[in-house]
Amino acid sequence: MKKLKKEYWFFMGLFISILVCLGVVPIKIVIASYQAPHPQVILTLGGGPEREKFTAKFSQHYPNLDIWVSSGVFPAQAFAIFHNYDIATDRIHLDYQAVDTVTNFTTLTEDLQQQHIKHIYLITSDFHIPRATTVATLVLGSQGIIFTPVALPTQRSKESMFPIVRDVGRALLWIVSGRTGASFHNHFRNTTSASL
Numbered sequence: 001m002k003k004l005k006k007e008y009w010f011f012m013g014l015f016i017s018i019l020v021c022l023g024v025v026p027i028k029i030v031i032a033s034y035q036a037p038h039p040q041v042i043l044t045l046g047g048g049p050e051r052e053k054f055t056a057k058f059s060q061h062y063p064n065l066d067i068w069v070s071s072g073v074f075p076a077q078a079f080a081i082f083h084n085y086d087i088a089t090d091r092i093h094l095d096y097q098a099v100d101t102v103t104n105f106t107t108l109t110e111d112l113q114q115q116h117i118k119h120i121y122l123i124t125s126d127f128h129i130p131r132a133t134t135v136a137t138l139v140l141g142s143q144g145i146i147f148t149p150v151a152l153p154t155q156r157s158k159e160s161m162f163p164i165v166r167d168v169g170r171a172l173l174w175i176v177s178g179r180t181g182a183s184f185h186n187h188f189r190n191t192t193s194a195s196l
Contacts, residue, residue: 032141102135122136
């Protein structure tokens with residue numbers, strides 16, 4: 001009976017924490033949209049060289065914006081792609097901390113805040129947009145950062161709901177605890193692929 005009470009209060013506290021965090025996110029989003037009505041940087045989520053090529057073309061229209069790429073292609077390939085589109089090297093910031101969509105955002109929030117970034121262009125493939133924008137709304141929104149999504153057109157069908165729901169849970173975990181569950185996600189992926 002005592003164990004049941006402890007579990008009840010633990011889950012009740014977790015539930016209340018999530019509700020409070022979710023209530024704060026819309027307020028922070030409204031404040032950020034007022035403070036920065038236009039994007040201040042471009043953030044591309046890695047996933048193949050076509051995303052960097054699309055970003056290079058896109059960034060030609062915004063020569064004053066820096067470009068951040070989260071866990072994209074290897075640096076030599078990335079710099080070569082941007083060089084081919086005459087993008088100055090000093091505009092490019094490559095970050096390789098992320099291992100998945102959730103950590104694309106959680107690993108960069110501190111850097112974006114240090115640069116006083118409140119609004120980003122978010123570039124990813126069209127099939128990935130629903131998950132990326134859902135996670136970005138939670139993770140970036142909780143930090144007072146908004147985004148304008150830009151989709152790279154592909155022939156792929158949209159992702160299923162499972163990865164979106166899973167990553168929403170992980171984003172909420174990060175908001176409440178500062179942990180993303182990435183190690184569990186990678187362990188599960190490695191275990192599954194080893195058993196196939």
